[in-house]
Amino acid sequence: MAVTSDIVATYRGPGKVMSGLLAQGRNEVRVLMFALMAGLLIFVALSPYQARAAHLDPEGPLAVRQYWSAFFWIFVMPMLLYGLAAMVWAISRIAGQRLTGYAVRLTLVWSLLASAPILLLLGLALGFIGPGVQAQIVGVLWLAVFFWFWIAGLLATQRG
16 A cells, blocks of 8 residues: 555554554565655654744744754654664563564654644644644644554554
């Protein structure tokens, strides 16, 4: 299935999609590509906010803001995700759960990628309206969806 079809299907049943991704076998390249795509989408999502901030504060030019934002979201964030996945895996081992490191990495990265459409909405809210109640509501919605996808994915991997 195409990635976009899987993202749409994740909103209907995240556990089912995660089971399907895990059934395709271990593929670290896929996990890294999902992390890079998520980082790219987050960078694009935050671009309207970066433009707004550059317009309101002429001391920080847009090109510099975009450069550092791209560097962080596309290059640094995947490494941080792998570190977080390693910590979650270690905690799951201490708790006696039988999760593999690959399953934890895949569920974390997929949850971030699948919830990216809400991040695009958050970026628009921040760019056009600015920080405020509307952006906070969308941010809380994104967090809820992200954790829903991640927890449902982890539960699906435990079931086998």
